[in-house]
Amino acid sequence: MIDVGSFRSRDCYGISRRAFVRAGMTLPLAAGAGRPAEANVTAPAGPARSVVLLWLWGGPSHLDTFDPKPDAPQEVRGPFSSLATRTPGLRVSELFPRLAQRSHLYSIVRSNKNLTSTHRIAASIALTGQQGANGDADYGPAIGSIVQRVQSGRQDLPPFIAVTPGALKTALGIVRGTGGGRWGKAYDPVPVACSDTGQVSIPALKLLDGLPTNRLADRKLLLGQLDQIARLEGAAETWQESFRRAYRLLTSDEGRKAFDLSRESPRTRGEYGRSVFGQSCLLARRLVEAEVPFIQVNWSQWVENLFDSKTDFGWDTHWLNFEHMVDRHGPILDRALSTFLDDLNHRGLLENTLVVALGEFGRTPKISANAGRDHWPAVYSSLWAGGGVIPGQVIGQSDRQGGDAVTAPVTPDMVATTILQQSGIGTEQRAELRLFPDSHVIKELT
C-alpha cells in the first residue's frame, strides 16, 4: 500500500483548498520549469544509471563490521569473532554471514576518514563531500543534489529521493548538509518514508488529505487554482514547480507504482526483512528499476541509538554497542544489504547501479567504560558495489588496532568525486559546476 500523504492508491477522500495550498508550501521548492536539470551541463553517461547511498546514520563501528581486528587486545577486538569471506584478505564480523558469502559482489574501503567527530557536521561533510562555511550553517550541495542537477531520469519521478523516517537529526539539531545547500531548496531530495511493514508515505504531501481523484485528474483546474494562489503568494515560479513535482507523483500511475511495495511478492518483501531499513532497501530497488538517478536510504532519522519515544536505533552506540549489534543492527544490515545486492544482481541492475554503504565516521577502537564505542573519524570503512566498481577487493588498510589509516586516506571529497564520476559527472562537468577541483576518484575502485 502506498500512502502519498494520506492519499492511498486504492482510496480517496475530500480535501480542503486550504490544506491543498499548505501542502504545496511544504514541498521542496524547485526553481525553473520542469525538473531542476541545469541547461549548461551535459546529461552524463556513466556506468551508474542510479546511485543508492545507504546512509548508516550514527557511525557504525568499523571493528564490529568490516574491519575486525581478531589479533588485537580484548579491549579493542571486542566480543565478536570474524568470518572469512570469498575475498582473499577480507574478514568481516561474525554478525555478517550473508555478506561474507557475497563478497564477490562488493569491495570494502578500510581507510575512510572524516574531519570531525561531531555527528551533524561529520554527516554534512560526508554527504556533501566538503566542509561547510560559517560553522555548521552553510554547505554546498549534497552528492544527490549534484546528481539531480545533471541527471534527468524519468519525468514522472523526482531525480533525488531520500527514503527516510524523517529529516536527519540529533538531539542537538538537524543535519544541514542533506540537500541543495547553497544551490537552494530546488535541489533538496523528495523525502519518502517506509515503515517496517512496507507502508510507504510521502510526508511532504501529508496535507493533501483526501483529495478526490476526480479533482486530482483535473490538472487544468488545479493548475488554475495554483496560479491564483501563487500570484497571491508572490512566488509563482517556484511554487508552481513544487506543485508540479507533487502532482507528477500523485497523478502518474507509473510513478506511483514505483512506491507501491504491495506489488512485490510476500517472499521478496520478506527477503529484505521486516525492518524499516529492509523495506526501505526494497523500495530503493523499485526506484532503481524506475531509473531514479539518486536514492538515499537512511537507516534511521535520529542518530541516537536509544532516545525515549523517538528511539529508532541509530548507529550511535556509546552504550550497548555489542548488544545492539547482535540484537538488531547486525542481523538487519546483513539481511537487507545481502538481499539488496542479490536482487539487483539477479535482475541485471547491479552493473549500472552504484551502491555505497557508509556512515559519517567509525567508532573508537578501545571499548569505553560504558561498554560501548565512541566517535572515531580517523579511520572507518565503507562498502561499494555495482555501477562500474571492481568488486572483490579490500582497499586501504587501518593499523593493527583500527586507530588510523596506514594507507592513503579516503576523504569525503574522494567519496563524492568517485560517486559523481561513476554517475557520469566527470572532471569537466565537475569543473563547470565548480566542484571538487582538487580531488580525485578512489582509483582502486574503478
Next chain:
Amino acid sequence: MRSAIRPVAVVVAMQITVWAGVASADPPLQLTTDGRIKRDPVFVDGGRAIVFTLQSDSPRLVLAKLDLASRRMSRVFPDANLPELKCVFSTDQRTRAWLRITGNDRVSLLVHPAGAETAYVVKTAKTVSWSPALTPDGRHVVFNLAGQLMVHSIPPKVIRPLAKSSGRNDWPAISPDGRRIAFGSSRDGNFEIYVADLDGQNIRRLTQRPGLDMRPAWSPDGKRIAFTSVRDGNYEVYVMSADGQQSVNVSRHTERDDYASWHPDGRKLVWVREVEGRYDLFQSTVVDEIKD
C-alpha cells in the same frame, strides 16, 4: 491430562544419568502471524500466555501479551508512551522487572515488587541497564550495567557487582533453585556461556565452540540450558546439559532463531523465529534424544 503426563516426564528425566541431548518432536508451532520484530518471550500464567517485546509504530517497542488459547494479543501497559522491553517475572509472577527507554541513551530498569503499589527505578543515573533477570523468589534482580553483571536486592534496594571481569557480560539467567546464574561473557574471547553461584563464585565455562553463544535460559528442572548460538553460521537455538557437556541444535533452520524461553512444563520452548524475513513466536516440544 497435563498433570498426569508431568510426573512421568520428571521421572524419565531423573533416570538419565548422562543427559545426552534433546530434539524437536514436531515442526515448531507458529503462535503469531503479524511478522513484526519481536524479542524476549517468557511464559506467564502457568504457561497459558506469553509476554514479549514487540516492534511498534509509536512507541517503538511495547510489551505485549499473547493469550495462547485465544491467540489474542494485548499490551501489558496500554498507556505506556515510552519504549519498553524485556519484562521478566518471579516464579509467582508477583514481582516483575523491565526496561524503559527514557531519554538519550537512558534506559531505566524498573522493578515492581510483590505487594507494592507502584514500580520503582533501580538506577537513575545516566547509565544503561540491560537484560534484567529476577531470582525465582523475586528478591533480587541481576542485570548488565556497562558490561558488568550487577545484583540489586529488593529490599533493601542496594546494588553490588556480581563478579567483575574483563570483557562484556550479559544475559543473566537464574537457575530455578535460585542458586546459580548462567550468563554470556567475552572474558575469554568471543561470547561464551558461563555458570556461577549466585554470589559470583565458582565460575565455569560451559560452551567452547567458535562463534557467538548467548542468551542462556534454564529449563524448569535446572538440568538443561537453552541458548542461542551462531556456531553453524546462523542464529540457532540450542539446548545443552547444565554442565555444558552435550548440546544439540533444536531449531535447525536457515533463518534466525533466537530468544528461547522454557514453558513451565519443561518440555516446550518458545522462541522468535524469522521466516522469510518475518519475526514470529514459535513453540516447539523437545524430547530426550538419547537415554541410558
